[in-house]
Amino acid sequence: MEVPGSLPQRVFLLAYDPEKGRFRVGTNLGAMVRAAALADLYLDGRLTDENGRPAAADRRPGIDLVLATVLEEVASSRPRKWQSWIGRGQRATVSAVREQLSAGGWIRVEPRRILGLFPTTRVTLRDPRVRKNLLGRVSGALRDPVGRVDLADAALVAIVAAGELGVVLSRRARRDAKRRIQELTDLSGPVGPALRKQIAAEAAAAAGG
Template identity: 30%
Template sequence: MAVTLAEEIMLLSLDDESGAAKERQSAAWAVAGGILLDLVLAGRVSVDDGRLRVTDATPTEVPLLDERLGQLDAWCAKKNRAPKVTEWLTKDHTKAVRATTVSLCERGLVREEQRRVLGLFPVTRYPEADGTVERDLRARLRTALHEGPTHHARTTGLLALIHGAKLHHLAFPDVPRKEVASRLEEITAGQWAAEGVRRAIRDMQAAMLVVTAATVVTVTS
């Protein structure tokens, strides 16, 4: 079973040794966005003009995606009109992260460890158990960064999510952030996928900008 976009983003976020999540809040928005994008690519969800619609509730046979698809379908059914992407990301990002880390554990890519901070406060960490998937992922992203858009919509879509959530340092820690941002802007603006998919990506990027900006204001105020 292929690793999902959400799982790839979580692998980039989790520190290999300590298992702590880096850039936790922004990564959470991107994880939820990754699930949405996989559902768009699978023809189950459409995103247009910043709003979500479930177009086909048939299971994808990927447990992580099908769980979120069921939740999304039930939630959308209660709305009078198609809900905004920002509403779903705000509602689901914490649950999406939890479901994604559980999936990574079940795949044997990370392991769950219970620790105590200062010997007192219990925390859960997810250090690396099998690094082959993340190494392949990082190699694929580096190739795309240098060579530009590929015929793989998922890879370019992943770069678009990373760019939208400003997770440049997680994916490319050895490349100056400004250089990465400029390159990803160029790559994701190309004709790399069907117009519906690219439109969905643009809407999700805009939604992530809104929710991450709101998070920064909340934290600093």
């Protein structure tokens, strides 16, 4: 099965823990998926960086609904920092990406109830080889000469590293590859640093109650 084309879909699949059969508690899924959408639009030239804020540069059709929605949000709003856009609309964006992956046959989505009372959704991968392919892209980006790394793969590494996604890059792996991760983050644009700031802000807000 082919790997999905958009960065938000790829991040969603990477965030899934196949050993536990779910997303780990505390995974920064919403922030990473929003960051992935912004990075996708930036790398495609549909967003540019203007003084630390995304600006719509190309609103032609030809992108999927999730990316088109995020692009329209930016285009129709007053200028905001990248971090602000990562923090907005996380739940809706994750739900839309999940629907895309389900419709495309990459995941199975099943409603269920915890203890027979609390509604939730069970997500399973239809073909584990797709996620393994994505893991290979991350490994390749960390290993290959920087000049040969696809920009989308560079952004993928920047996002999972900034999101501290341990099922892809452990704390030790992030530490050992710190210099390369920084190179890939610089290569992929302003989203990686903005994601780190947003996750820190969300952690501080949670700690403060």
